[in-house]
Amino acid sequence: MKNLPTHHDSRIATVLDEHVIEIVSDSGEGAQRCGQSLAAIAARMGNGIWTVEIIPAEIQPPARSVAGASGNRVRIGARRIESGGDEADLVVAFNEQVLLGRVRAGELKHGARILLEGMWREHPDPRIAASYAAAVDELAAAGYRVIEIPMERECRTLVGDPRKGKNMFALGILCNIYSLDLQLARDQIALIFRKKAASVIESNVTLVEAGHAWAETHLDFKFRIPAERVTTPQIVVNGNTAAALGVLASGMEICAMYPITPATSASHYLSEVFEKVGGIVHQAEDELAACAFAIGASYAGKCAITITSGPGYSLKQEALGLAVMAEIPLVVLNVQRGGPSTGQPTKTEQGDLLATVFGSHGDAPKVVMATSTIEDCFYAIITARKIAETFNMVVVVLSDANLATAQQPFARPQFSETWLAPPVDQSPIPPGAKPYDWDPVTGIARRFIPGQPGGMHTITGLAHDRNSRVAYDPVINAEGLRHRSLKLAALQRTLVPPTVHGGDTGDLLVIGWGSTKGVIEEAVDRLRGEGLAVSSMHLRFLQPMAGGIKEIMARFPRVMTIEQNWSDTLEDGVIDDSNRRYSALAMMLRARYLVDVDCWSEVRGQPLKPGRLCEVIRGRLPGRQQKEVAS
Amino acid sequence: MTTSLTDCVLALYEEHHELEEYQSGMPRWCNGCGDNAILTAVQRLCRDAELRPEKTVFVSGIGCSSRFPHYMKTYGFHSIHGRALPIAEGVKLARPDLHVFVNTGDGDCCSIGAAHWIHAIRYNMNMTVILHDNQIYGLTKKQASPTSPLGTRSNTTPRGSYLEALNPLTVTLGVQNVSFVAQVVDWIPDLVFDVLSAAYRHQGFSFVRVIQRCPEFQPGLHEIAMREPNRVQVLTHPRGLQLDPSLERVYKNRLEHDPSDLSRARDIASSTDAIPVGILYWNPEVPRYEQIRAPSQLRTPDKIRAGLEAELDKYTIWPDGPTATT
Numbered sequence: 001m002k003n004l005p006t007h008h009d010s011r012i013a014t015v016l017d018e019h020v021i022e023i024v025s026d027s028g029e030g031a032q033r034c035g036q037s038l039a040a041i042a043a044r045m046g047n048g049i050w051t052v053e054i055i056p057a058e059i060q061p062p063a064r065s066v067a068g069a070s071g072n073r074v075r076i077g078a079r080r081i082e083s084g085g086d087e088a089d090l091v092v093a094f095n096e097q098v099l100l101g102r103v104r105a106g107e108l109k110h111g112a113r114i115l116l117e118g119m120w121r122e123h124p125d126p127r128i129a130a131s132y133a134a135a136v137d138e139l140a141a142a143g144y145r146v147i148e149i150p151m152e153r154e155c156r157t158l159v160g161d162p163r164k165g166k167n168m169f170a171l172g173i174l175c176n177i178y179s180l181d182l183q184l185a186r187d188q189i190a191l192i193f194r195k196k197a198a199s200v201i202e203s204n205v206t207l208v209e210a211g212h213a214w215a216e217t218h219l220d221f222k223f224r225i226p227a228e229r230v231t232t233p234q235i236v237v238n239g240n241t242a243a244a245l246g247v248l249a250s251g252m253e254i255c256a257m258y259p260i261t262p263a264t265s266a267s268h269y270l271s272e273v274f275e276k277v278g279g280i281v282h283q284a285e286d287e288l289a290a291c292a293f294a295i296g297a298s299y300a301g302k303c304a305i306t307i308t309s310g311p312g313y314s315l316k317q318e319a320l321g322l323a324v325m326a327e328i329p330l331v332v333l334n335v336q337r338g339g340p341s342t343g344q345p346t347k348t349e350q351g352d353l354l355a356t357v358f359g360s361h362g363d364a365p366k367v368v369m370a371t372s373t374i375e376d377c378f379y380a381i382i383t384a385r386k387i388a389e390t391f392n393m394v395v396v397v398l399s400d401a402n403l404a405t406a407q408q409p410f411a412r413p414q415f416s417e418t419w420l421a422p423p424v425d426q427s428p429i430p431p432g433a434k435p436y437d438w439d440p441v442t443g444i445a446r447r448f449i450p451g452q453p454g455g456m457h458t459i460t461g462l463a464h465d466r467n468s469r470v471a472y473d474p475v476i477n478a479e480g481l482r483h484r485s486l487k488l489a490a491l492q493r494t495l496v497p498p499t500v501h502g503g504d505t506g507d508l509l510v511i512g513w514g515s516t517k518g519v520i521e522e523a524v525d526r527l528r529g530e531g532l533a534v535s536s537m538h539l540r541f542l543q544p545m546a547g548g549i550k551e552i553m554a555r556f557p558r559v560m561t562i563e564q565n566w567s568d569t570l571e572d573g574v575i576d577d578s579n580r581r582y583s584a585l586a587m588m589l590r591a592r593y594l595v596d597v598d599c600w601s602e603v604r605g606q607p608l609k610p611g612r613l614c615e616v617i618r619g620r621l622p623g624r625q626q627k628e629v630a631s
Numbered sequence: 632m633t634t635s636l637t638d639c640v641l642a643l644y645e646e647h648h649e650l651e652e653y654q655s656g657m658p659r660w661c662n663g664c665g666d667n668a669i670l671t672a673v674q675r676l677c678r679d680a681e682l683r684p685e686k687t688v689f690v691s692g693i694g695c696s697s698r699f700p701h702y703m704k705t706y707g708f709h710s711i712h713g714r715a716l717p718i719a720e721g722v723k724l725a726r727p728d729l730h731v732f733v734n735t736g737d738g739d740c741c742s743i744g745a746a747h748w749i750h751a752i753r754y755n756m757n758m759t760v761i762l763h764d765n766q767i768y769g770l771t772k773k774q775a776s777p778t779s780p781l782g783t784r785s786n787t788t789p790r791g792s793y794l795e796a797l798n799p800l801t802v803t804l805g806v807q808n809v810s811f812v813a814q815v816v817d818w819i820p821d822l823v824f825d826v827l828s829a830a831y832r833h834q835g836f837s838f839v840r841v842i843q844r845c846p847e848f849q850p851g852l853h854e855i856a857m858r859e860p861n862r863v864q865v866l867t868h869p870r871g872l873q874l875d876p877s878l879e880r881v882y883k884n885r886l887e888h889d890p891s892d893l894s895r896a897r898d899i900a901s902s903t904d905a906i907p908v909g910i911l912y913w914n915p916e917v918p919r920y921e922q923i924r925a926p927s928q929l930r931t932p933d934k935i936r937a938g939l940e941a942e943l944d945k946y947t948i949w950p951d952g953p954t955a956t957t
Binding site for chain 1: 930940
């Protein structure tokens with residue numbers, strides 16, 4: 001075998017601050033499990049971690065194809081990690097085609113180490129062998145350090161189907177390279193395969209140990225990323241699991257959903273655990289029915305959640321308008337993906353903000369929140385349920401494909417009974433009380449729930465008066481619209497102004513929302529390290545927006561948003577100030593605050609990289625801009 | 632608030648309500664509209680079945696028929712076009728203690744909400760579903776509906792409708808888990824009441840198609856059937872409908888039909904000779920979704936806490952090392 005390193009007796013581990021590792025394979029070869037396990041083991045060591053899934057759009061894309069890369073990117077750091085980071089430092093690939101897919105997508109750092117399954121070199125099909133050899137030569141010539149490993153051959157000595165065990169062999173290699181505790185790896189395997197027979201755990205442990213031993217014997221490098229054991233219990237889950245745990249903790253009883261990528265895994269997990277606490281996941285016949293079903297349950301006194309993604313959200317819009325009009329509390333989780341239409345189902349985007357804020361015909365005020373971390377996915381659902389029931393409103397929680405599958409440890413939640421929904425009110429309604437007795441200041445009316453004696457009335461999606469009687473009277477119609485709108489203002493008064501990351505004043509303020517919080521703040525920290533006066537602010541509530549935002553913006557001469565949705569750039573000749581379309585949040589901030597908010601956005605479907613954001617932000621700073629013009 | 636035992640006992644006996652206690656407002660349907668007959672029968676049913684108004688919910692979609700809940704002094708939900716069934720399902724799953732009725736029209740149920748109709752039959756939740764079938768769109772002013780007879784002249788089919796009418800009975804009887812299917816005509820009020828009462832008593836998804844007149848947009852459509860009682864075939868059976876002697880004298884076209892016979896029910900539903908009236912199919916054994924899905928656990932804060940902690944345990948990294956993870 002070419003390029004196989006010689007044996008080194010004692011390897012001294014190079015201490016690193018952080019590394020980005022990718023494991024890619026064809027679908028079904030277990031690279032995702034390998035990556036997730038690596039992250040979990042590192043987290044158990046006390047490292048900061050962030051994982052990003054690499055998902056092909058098809059369930060079974062053709063084997064050995066550049067578009068078929070499936071796997072995981074794991075960023076391991078000595079400190080807490082807030083994003084997926086920059087290009088990969090080290091890649092494990094099970095064939096050269098999926099690897100080329102990642103190389104061509106620009107996901108590898110120059111000179112990155114590549115651990116490549118070497119069996120293709122001797123493949124009976126000469127075309128495969130040739131394509132492999134050509135790829136290795138091309139990568140070596142491009143400066144990558146390619147290490148060919150006979151993974152399958154090594155595994156064959158241990159298990160019947162090496163294709164099924166390779167991922168654990170690779171995990172063993174990585175544990176060795178990164179000086180991870182082998183016992184933690186064994187514990188992690190026991191956890192993943194806890195539902196399988198003991199023999200399954202045993203054979204996987206054997207594979208990990210074999211990979212570890214192979215690396216010890218054959219590799220000439222080793223790393224150590226310092227870790228500190230956690231001092232408080234930490235949870236390691238992805239955003240969708242965190243959101244599902246949030247549903248559990250919020251006291252909601254009913255989740256109505258229809259399968260849609262990338263939201264479904266939240267419902268999968270909930271389906272497994274919800275019944276243990278008396279909850280029900282209802283898979284409806286379609287998205288419209290899922291939303292209507294949840295509205296029915298909420299109307300009957302049990303605030304429900306419906307979980308979906310972009311196309312499903314579009315289908316729910318009419319029913320959401322009904323919930324707004326009839327003032328029925330409802331929680332909607334929209335795990336955003338690329339759009340419009342079917343778009344990019346497995347890729348991340350922040351394209352649904354305006355549809356969420358302004359969606360449904362007519363004036364349909366809803367509360368819109370965005371989750372910015374994995375931890376936030378948990379707490380946002382609890383908060384959303386509370387707001388929904390306090391204000392009898394629809395609360396939409398926007399997550400995205402990035403958070404859905406990313407993992408990051410967070411402090412184990414301390415359960416509080418105050419998170420739970422109160423029991424269904426069945427007390428008699430006092431005589432004279434009206435079902436829409438809107439408070440003149442807050443717009444809030446006490447909701448009558450079926451079963452409450454004396455509260456009988458018919459709710460309707462038609463314009464209605466305080467008695468819920470259909471009203472075509474222009475004054476009454478305006479009254480209803482006014483009170484439903486007031487609720488947003490009343491909620492806004494309770495919101496805490498956002499905080500500024502970095503300095504309170506400076507040359508440029510970057511504003512973000514949703515899953516980009518970590519990456520934006522990391523870029524800001526790097527730039528501040530270079531002495532640049534950059535700060536950032538992240539919005540949790542997009543509707544209503546908290547007070548104080550305008551005042552914060554006023555402290556910076558330049559304000560821009562960084563988003564993952566479409567915005568025109570002036571680089572296109574036909575675009576100028578009169579026709580440029582801004583990113584969603586930029587548009588909202590410009591409209592609300594009359595501030596000249598600029599924007600930069602990207603719609604590549606991949607999580608943003610801090611290094612790229614640093615370049616972008618530098619280009620927007622004074623002096624730099626002039627330099628660009630001059631050059 | 633505490634309630635004394637005496638109050639409870641009193642409450643048990645205070646369940647009877649008069650007709651007026653189920654009535655709300657003056658219906659704004661046209662003169663001669665079949666909806667009025669259904670409303671009268673339903674109010675009678677509520678009284679006779681002693682339904683507590685606060686425990687009764689009428690859910691409707693959009694259309695003339697869907698204004699129904701506004702005329703009941705119960706809880707009501709006048710929703711959006713086509714979605715009455717999934718809303719009613721959500722109500723029933725959340726609150727099995729409520730009596731749930733659905734009022735839906737031929738456009739609402741058989742057109743815009745048709746997907747929900749099929750699946751509602753599968754769920755077989757305990758609710759009484761009344762299909763107010765006037766074979767035309769009324770509220771939007773005369774457009775052909777899926778159940779309009781071929782050749783119906785309407786504002787969207789000025790030269791006559793193009794397609795054969797959809798038969799709601801055969802569709803319903805063709806779906807797995809069907810448990811109760813009946814049909815009546817609005818011009819025999821006693822039968823409307825009898826059939827709706829049987830539907831209400833059935834524990835499951837009771838589907839009643841009411842063929843009703845729309846004097847405004849389908850005038851004369853049922854005139855011959857009304858004039859010639861033999862055009863109506865009454866299905867009778869000891870386990871089904873038993874005709875009152877006064878009606879027996881008028882409706883001589885009768886058919887003994889065992890409502891447990893699904894295959895025969897399908898034949899009857901497909902027949903175009905006469906309008907079958909009565910219970911076509913009844914199977915009390917079909918499992919109900921709300922029973923299948925009923926939580927086995929009583930929901931208490933302690934239970935939720937325990938369930939959540941157990942899940943969190945699976946994903947926790949403990950400060951004192953991994954061995955604490957179970």
